[in-house]
Amino acid sequence: MSHSLAPRALGLLTLTLALAACATPGPVDCPPCARPPVSAEADHADATALSLPRLPSWGMKYAGTPSADIPRLNIDAVMAAHGLRRDQAVELQNHFFDRRRAAPTTDAQLQFEEALSLARADKFEDRRDLQRLRERDFIVVFDLDDTLYDQYRASAECHDLVVNPPGADKPRYIKLAPGWDAAIKKIHELGGAVALFSANLDDNVLENTAAWTLDGAPLRDHPMIAGVLSNSHLIQESAAPPVAGGKRRAPVTEPSKDLRIFDPALARVIIVDDNPTRLFQFRNTRVTKKFHADRYCAGDAGEKAAHERVLPTVVRELEESIVYARANKVDFATAYLPYSALGQLTVRALVDAGAAPADAIARVRQQPELVEDDF
Ligand SMILES: [Mg+2]
16 A cells, blocks of 8 residues: 555545444434535535535425525634625625526536625625615514515405516416505614515515515615515524534524624614514514415405504504614614514513503513523
8 A cells, every 4th residue: 555545545444434333323423424525625625614514305395496405504604714794604605506506517616716705895696785784773674475475375366566487477476565665664764774585585586576666666776675685595503603612502404584694783683574483583583474465355354454554563663662772772672672572472471460561561671681582
């Protein structure tokens, strides 16, 4: 055996031993099993080394679709390796996914490097208004499907918008949730920024927000909209601590919306969303009843009225909260905490114990530690 072959033989031996260990079922942590290295070179390339191992397909609802075809990046590792902000690292993932899908046989590392240079230069695929996101007192992120619109239960008889997707044989009908436009305008007037974040596929979101207009301007280009994010911006997060020696944390297994993209401190941002299963920051989450077009169009007066109150109710909470935040010099997320998914539970418990609703809300704002950090 020549000297140059010795390290390679040692490597193969290590790999063989690791695989043998993995073949034995047991409670042992076995990280090499999740992603055996194809070659030493590939494993050192960022595109591979900075990706999270894919979950088994039985655990992925959307396995086999474009939302699950490429492993998501380890965002903390990307930030550390390349000195990026979180919004840049997530945008790198978005650019990288676009390139992988457009040219799956091209060298992944090359595509990663292209995506990296775009992200580093603050080149966002959407018209991201970084200045507004940084400077406004508060940011409201709206989910789309079942929150601001319904594109699955709308019909020729019940819709506000028709989209003709390229290559599709029939039009896509969309019904907009009552009060969507007043909500965006009021938030703008109150000094807030609005962003849209859908878990739906990138093309679907791009097509819909190009056809959907506010005062004649497509939503995706509208100056009142500070960003439009979609499936390629969803993140997963390992339970492993981002810094050596840290505590293990709850993993984010379902690709999810990370509000730190908009505000790393989570002090000024909330999301309004019907679906908490793709979220993990529940002190900053307002869960709403689903807007379903068929129910809305066919419902009786009571059901219709209930749908019509959902967004105006959120707007009233936002207004009351920003007034409180400014008067009391607290951050917006603390002022809004009583209305958040976790905060509502504490308010409810205080009311059940005899407090008046207004007093319960005031108490949560003064003692935000009464609200748990997580479920
Ligand atoms: Mg939704």
